[in-house]
Amino acid sequence: MHEIDVEFHDPKSPYNALCQDFWEVTPHGQFVYSVKRLATKYRVPSRDVPVLVHEHCVAKSTEKFCAICGTAFVFENRDDFSHRKRQFSRFESWHICQQCVTGQTKRSGEAVEEEEASKKRRRVREMFDATKTRAVDPRSLSLQEAVNLVALVRLNGSEDYEVIKPLNTASESLSAIKENNRGIVSALHDKRIIVISELTDPDTVSFEDDEVMYYPSLVTYSVSGPTREIRRRTIEELEDVFRTGDWPDKWYDEQVEVWKTIIVDEAIAYLKVSLEAHKFPAAPGEKTQSIFAALSENYSLGQLYNIIWRAAKDTAAYYVREGITEQHATNVVVTKLQTYGERALAEGWKLTNYRRDFRCAEPMVSKVFFNAVLKIGGQGFDRKPTRIVYPGYRDHLITADEADETEEGNSISDTDM
Numbered sequence: 001m002h003e004i005d006v007e008f009h010d011p012k013s014p015y016n017a018l019c020q021d022f023w024e025v026t027p028h029g030q031f032v033y034s035v036k037r038l039a040t041k042y043r044v045p046s047r048d049v050p051v052l053v054h055e056h057c058v059a060k061s062t063e064k065f066c067a068i069c070g071t072a073f074v075f076e077n078r079d080d081f082s083h084r085k086r087q088f089s090r091f092e093s094w095h096i097c098q099q100c101v102t103g104q105t106k107r108s109g110e111a112v113e114e115e116e117a118s119k120k121r122r123r124v125r126e127m128f129d130a131t132k133t134r135a136v137d138p139r140s141l142s143l144q145e146a147v148n149l150v151a152l153v154r155l156n157g158s159e160d161y162e163v164i165k166p167l168n169t170a171s172e173s174l175s176a177i178k179e180n181n182r183g184i185v186s187a188l189h190d191k192r193i194i195v196i197s198e199l200t201d202p203d204t205v206s207f208e209d210d211e212v213m214y215y216p217s218l219v220t221y222s223v224s225g226p227t228r229e230i231r232r233r234t235i236e237e238l239e240d241v242f243r244t245g246d247w248p249d250k251w252y253d254e255q256v257e258v259w260k261t262i263i264v265d266e267a268i269a270y271l272k273v274s275l276e277a278h279k280f281p282a283a284p285g286e287k288t289q290s291i292f293a294a295l296s297e298n299y300s301l302g303q304l305y306n307i308i309w310r311a312a313k314d315t316a317a318y319y320v321r322e323g324i325t326e327q328h329a330t331n332v333v334v335t336k337l338q339t340y341g342e343r344a345l346a347e348g349w350k351l352t353n354y355r356r357d358f359r360c361a362e363p364m365v366s367k368v369f370f371n372a373v374l375k376i377g378g379q380g381f382d383r384k385p386t387r388i389v390y391p392g393y394r395d396h397l398i399t400a401d402e403a404d405e406t407e408e409g410n411s412i413s414d415t416d417m
Contacts (some may be wrong), residue, residue, distance in 0.1 A: 003029060003085070004075065005060045018042045019057035022049065023075075023223040029085050031078060050077060066097040068104075073097065098161035108351075120202040127212065128198040135225040136193055137183075138237045141253040143247075144261070146238055147373060148184050149193055151364040153223065153235050161232040163197045164221040166204070176269040176363045182216045184365075197222040209269045242372040252387065255374070262366050267292045271333075272358045274312040276416070278319070280330045288334050295341040300384045302353030309354060311336035353382045374410070 004023045008016045021041070024032040039046040060072040074097075074226070075081040096104070138146065155174055156165045165176065167181055174181045188194045198210075200220035206213045223231040241247060268284050275282040295304060311333050319329040337347070343353055356362065370380030374388055 003062055003114075004081070005062050005072070006057050007060065009059050010056065013056050015042075015052050015056045018044075018049070020052050022053045022078075023057075023059045025081075053288045058186045066100055068096055068100040071097050071099075117202065123207065124200060124202050124205060125198045127207075128196045128200065130195070130198055130222060131226045132191070133195050133226055135230045136234045138234055138241060139248045141193065141238075143251040143373075144258050145191065145193060146251075147243075147258060147365060147369050148188060149223070150235065150238050150242070150372070151368040152185065152188070152194070152221075154368065157235075160228065161235065162222065162228055163199055164194065164223070166220055167217040172361065173363045175365050176360065177264040180265060185216050185221070189216070192224050194221045195224050196220070211304065214412045228269060239372070242368075245375075256385045256387050258369060259374075259380070260293065262369060262380075263296045263301045263304065263385065264289060264292045266301055266360065266363070266366065267296070267308065270305055270357060271308050271337075271362050273309055273357065275330055275333065278312060278316045278329070280312075280315075280319075280326050280333065282330070284334075287335075291334065291341075295337070296385060298345055299341065299351065299385060300353055300382050301380075302355070302382045303351040303384075304341075305354035305357065306351050307337055307340045311340060356381060 003025055006020055006023050008019060010016075018038060021033050021038055022035075026032060033041075035046055035049050038049050042049075044052065049325065054077070059075045061075070061084075062072070064073040064084070065071065073084065097338070128303075151162075151174060154163055155168065156170045158161070158165065167185055174184060182409065185194070189196070196214060197220040203216070204215050204218040223234050225234060227230040233244075238337065268288065269383050271284055271288065272282040292304065295307070299307070315333045315336060318324070319326075324332070337385070366380065371377055374380065376383070376388075381391075
């Protein structure tokens with residue numbers, strides 16, 4: 001009884017007879033011809049016989065078929081046939097082919113993965129159930145928190161107020177320094193002003209015991225509140241406070257600090273651009289931040305642009321002339337910033353406001369604060385931080401021109417600096 005069906009790759013191949021003899025077996029399943037005998041008969045080296053057979057035919061079982069797809073079992077070589085013959089003798093005349101085994105394993109693995117993913121989605125929904133969150137009282141927020149929240153919603157909130165999309169999908173920056181974006185979001189989350197949404201991608205959070213680990217820039221948030229209507233009302237009330245100027249009393253005392261924070265961030269952003277333009281290392285730290293914080297007491301952002309540009313330009317010339325290192329040049333720029341600012345103040349220089357650099361687009365936080373909250377627009381760039389008592393009425397604002405008229409001193413020149 002033949003147990004092997006030989007299929008030739010090429011019906012006209014001169015090696016088909018070799019293939020047929022190679023796989024011929026007795027009724028007891030013993031091979032009729034040895035490899036040595038086939039080598040002599042067909043005048044080929046013994047070592048080439050299995051290779052030629054493998055290249056020119058495929059050997060299939062006439063008795064054993066895949067229980068799933070019905071494909072006949074394929075024997076890789078004679079040893080495989082002998083092994084399978086002993087194996088088959090202990091079982092029924094069916095088997096599952098390797099392709100189906102692989103498919104079953106893959107489907108099984110996918111099923112396990114889907115079940116794990118389903119469990120994680122359920123846990124995310126339970127852990128971040130919006131109905132368990134408390135509504136935010138807009139008037140209880142600090143001015144900085146209110147500005148940051150509205151800026152975040154304007155930047156990446158969904159149209160229906162359901163969610164705030166992941167920060168990494170935003171088309172523009174929340175703050176002037178992108179590295180600060182995560183800090184802004186984390187601060188709002190820590191105060192429970194925003195919460196991780198139950199609609200967030202489960203892959204952006206992980207659970208370790210009772211602790212939740214997440215990526216601030218990747219998760220989806222929502223304004224804290226048990227219903228979408230309450231979340232919508234929170235933002236609308238804040239926008240209304242901005243629009244009418246009916247501020248909580250504490251905001252009047254906080255506005256200058258918020259203004260200075262924005263100026264410092266934007267000044268650092270422009271400094272980084274200026275340093276990179278001259279190929280100097282740009283990694284401003286706490287020292288630089290402190291210098292800009294002190295300068296913001298007396299200068300507008302436009303004037304700080306002036307100081308930064310001159311410090312970078314003069315240092316670039318010094319770098320070429322003296323052959324100092326790039327890192328040394330960066331340190332010199334920072335030193336010059338402080339020196340120029342203090343000297344200008346001491347000698348009463350009148351610093352010209354530079355215009356915004358196109359490489360430093362106005363971030364959303366600045367837009368909200370200067371346009372919606374203070375309602376001074378571009379004056380926020382041209383004026384030093386000033387306490388505004390009646391933000392709802394432009395008649396009470398001191399314009400940039402009026403502010404200039406009150407200042408005395410000589411215009412700054414390259415010689416002065």
